[in-house]
Amino acid sequence: MEKKQLYRVFSEKFNRDNWNSILKTVFSINSLLKEPKKILLNSNDKAASAYELGSFKTSDDRIIGLYKIEIKEEI
DSSP, X not given: OOHHHHHHHHHSSOOHHHHHHHHHHTTOOXXXXXXXXXXXXXXXXXXXXXXXEEEEEOTTSOEEEEEEEEEOTTO
């Protein structure tokens, strides 16, 4: 993926398909959920909602979770 394409995705409003493409192409992550899994949040003053997107294993066998957090408008 070219620098211009990355810049465009990072500059635009979040689009899950575009980010999934980056995760697959740049980071070789193939274990993304087809549909994000909603995470129940405790009452808080910053996050409106949260979703699990998938995970991947690092070269040293650690599992890294991928999440999308939607921040409340007033933040």
